[in-house]
Amino acid sequence: MAPRLKKSAILVFTLTLAVAILIPVLLRFIPYETRTHHISLKAKKYGYSPSRIVVNRGDTIVLKPTSLDVTHGFLLDGYPVEFIIKQQGLNFLKYDWKDDDGNLQTDWDKVNEIEFVADKSGKFTFRCFQTCGNLHPFMTGELIVRPNTAYHLFISLSVWLTLSLLWLFRVSSGPLFAGFKKINLLDRLPWLKRIVKLRSFQFLVILPNFVVFYLFILSALWGSPVGNRNIAIIFVWIAWWFMLKAIIVPLGGRFWCMICPLPAPAEWLSRRSLTAVRYLQKPFKGLHHRFTGLQKDWPKRISNIWLQNFLFLAMISFGIILITRPIATAFLFLLILAATLVLALIYRQRVFCLYLCPVGGFLGTYSMASMSEIRVIDPEVCRKHKEKSCYVGGEGGWACPWKQYPGKMKRNNYCGLCTECIKSCPKDNIGVFMRPFGSDRALKGYDEMFNAIIMLVVAIAFSVTMLGPWGFIKEAANVTESRQIIPFLIYLASLWGLTLLVVPGLFALTTKGAGRLAGGGINHRALTLRLAYILIPLGIFFWIAFSLPPIMTNYSYILSVLSDPLGLGWDIFGTANYSFKPFIPEWIPVIQGFLLLAGIYFGLTRGYLAIGELIKDPRSRAMAMILPSLFALFVVNVLAKLYMG
Ligand code: SF4
Ligand code: SF4
Incomplete structure (x- = not known):
């Protein structure tokens, strides 16, 4: 941006921001009658x-x-x-x-x-x-x-932010929102490199998680049936869920997959090893390893995340039951454990994680925005290295269990951060990088786009069901207790209809309009997939805003269940009767408002960068952003109405 234009841009932003703040503040002075x-x-x-x-x-x-x-x-x-x-x-x-x-x-x-x-x-x-x-x-x-000034301020600021960004897209022709240069942590932190190169690294990070998780299953099976008195429910669905959404995914992407205890027994069984690599000189079916069982490859036809999308939808259809009934949580974990074991005997590599895990689908999609990645340092080194040990396995590490070839890997979606390639690469050509938020910006298929839409709608649906004040919706969703079959079916139809038909339909119309406004001639599929990237940062902030109130209001249950993990009347640390006392609950709507504004900012700016490779002309690019920005503004305000209005 030219210096003169930059000056006038700052002036316009400041003046319009002052107006955006002043209008809701002035509304406070309208006299109200009291009664x-x-x-x-x-x-x-x-x-x-x-x-x-x-x-x-x-x-x-x-x-x-x-x-x-x-x-x-x-x-x-x-x-x-x-x-x-x-x-x-x-x-x-x-x-x-x-x-x-x-x-x-x-x-x-x-x-x-x-x-x-x-x-x-x-x-x-x-x-x-x-x-x-x-x-x-x-x-x-x-x-x-x-007057609900905080809510009025949010509406005003969300409109201001959207219009300001659209204006910035229009007037700027240079690079915007580039962020910082990638940093290779393995270069900066030699001790980290030594640790991740250890053969036992992944086993050691899984182990504590493994012990705790399976203790949770025991507590879910034999502890108190009341959710807020059972450590499994409080730690998994309140503490873990918040950590996953607010910290692990935005910073570490699929970091959870690295330490996930659920598929670990299947992987150990399949490899017949906890840590060591069993290397075959002569490759078998393209890999230098033999695994336990039939060692089939997953069918190509279903090598996408459609199944994960449907399994996630099926799981969250019973979401409120799952997160409040310890027995349902235990059943889900045992089902996943059984599925991973059976699949490991039929297929090689992490097929459950790649194609079936209901959580894995959104972890992959949201990890596109995360601030870290595992990538090759110099692609040219990979090109010249014929053996491709990272992909087919080497003496130092197993073939990529997630079927990725790091030499050409450009996105985080399907990298489980297992660190095997760091160990198998004889050229020491793999790094762990810190990077700006929202760096992988190309969705590859409609399965990924639907995943982003499903996650966005489910964040809103859960906010209505769990955080909203409507008892009749909770009763409909809580079918196993309320026995209200017809309301439950209406609840399901609304959830599936919105995620699979209404919102994708609206989004498709938006991107169609975006193509027209950009002057036409742009491949509709490519543009839709690029614009769908807006929904990823937006969705991440939606989920943080949704996960925040349960942890701020229910943290006292964490202290109580630590002393009485099974709800059997124990008081190990003297905190079993810690009284219910939400943490600054009156500030929750305001914090949620800021999170939603951050969602707009990151969604729109990263979406704008995502269409950069597709639409070279800056004016057309700015025009293409108008309708998707209004779409984002609308959905953000739907959620803001729920949280603040
Ligand atoms: S083993 Fe290393 S150098 Fe060879 S292809 Fe894999 S990442 Fe590249
Ligand atoms: S690319 Fe490397 S870190 Fe990622 S899943 Fe494959 S082997 Fe593991």
């Missing part, structure tokens, strides 16, 4: 009625609660309002007082009504804190105190 709301609040597994209370700042709220089934709690984020709701209008309000020594004491007062003034504006969640059943952690309602 008193008398609300009869009914609590019933797993929701409140009304589920959403909307008032003006300064209004007085008088709640008359009662439970229609078991004992529930009501803990309001951001306000000192906490009470227990029992049947027939019997309630106990928590209050604090100081004893003669100045120590804070807590008591419960029997009350019929609870009155407070809504003196803070914004969106506040109220949640049950009495374990009331399987879906207890998701029993929530919402209090909206107008």
Whole structure:
């Protein structure tokens, strides 16, 4: 960008940003009439009625609660309002007082009504804190105190950011958003190189995970059937899920595949070795190893991630059951373990991970954006090296278990980071690189595009089902307890219809329009696949925004299950009765808002770079970005409405 243009761009951005902030802030000064709301609040597994209370700042709220089934709690984020709701209008309000020594004491007062003034504006969640059943952690309602400035600010900033980026795409002809140069960590950190070159490296990183994971299975089978009292549920679906989405995938891509304990026994069985390489001088079926079993190759026809897409959809159709019932979690893990063992006896290499693992599909797609990669250092060295030990196996390492040839590998999707190629390469030509976020930008097929769409829609669907205040949706999804077959079928039809028809259809129309706006003559398939890259950074931030509230609100369960992992009344570390206390819950919507804005920024900028190779003319490229940007702005605002509105 020319210096003069750069100056005027900064000026325009600053002025428009000031306007984007000022408008929602000024809305705060519109005078509201205050009044008193008398609300009869009914609590019933797993929701409140009304589920959403909307008032003006300064209004007085008088709640008359009662439970229609078991004992529930009501803990309001951001306000000192906490009470227990029992049947027939019997309630106990928590209050604090100081004893003669100045120590804070807590008591419960029997009350019929609870009155407070809504003196803070914004969106506040109220949640049950009495374990009331399987879906207890998701029993929530919402209090909206107008003016909801944080939400108005989000809308304004999301529009500003989208329009600013579109304008930047239009006025800039030079390279944008290039990021930093790749860094080879094995060069910078010689100790790391020594460690990953060890034959036992992968075994040693799997081992602790292996022990813990299989203990979790035991706890899921024999521990408490109540999800939030069982370590398997709390660690797998709250702690691990958050770590995976928010840290492991954005930074390390398929790092989880490197340490995953589920396919490990199958791989050890197939290799008949825990660490050593069994090298054959004369190759067998193209590889320098013999494996246990039939050693077939996976059929070419299904060498894609369609099966993973459908298996993931099937799994998340029962998502709310899976993540709240220890027995369902144990069943899933045992099923995966059995599948990997059977497949290892029929096929060679990691076919389960490549083509079937429901988690593996999105790990692959999202790892395209991750900040690390394993790649060759100099492709020319590979070209001249006839043996291709990384691909066919060498004395130092197994043939790539993920069937990748690093010499030509340009994307992270199907590299399980097993580090075998680092050991098998006799030329020391493989590195572990740090790179800018969103570096692999070419989707290769519609299976990958559908994976990105499925992940995006499921993040929204889970947000509605699990984080939303609608008890009837939770009941529909929770079919094994509610026994509501027809609502469950409607829930399934909506989920599958949105992921496989409605959203892909809308996206296809968007990319069709993008091709026209860019002046036509661009291969539609190629453009669609390139533009679909926008959905990957966007999806990653959607999932971080979705995974954040469960960890911030339920972290106290982590402390309790550590002391009582099976829910059998133990108190190993003295934290078994750690009281339920969400961590700064009133800030959750604001943090989610920032995450969604980051999703727009990374989605659009990386999408713009993705179409760079396809559309050379900068003007056409900018035009091609208009409709997909509006699509991204729309879906982001759908999620923002759920989280903040
Ligand atoms: S063994 Fe090393 S040099 Fe040879 S093809 Fe593989 S990565 Fe390249
Ligand atoms: S490319 Fe290298 S690190 Fe990646 S899966 Fe294959 S052997 Fe493992």
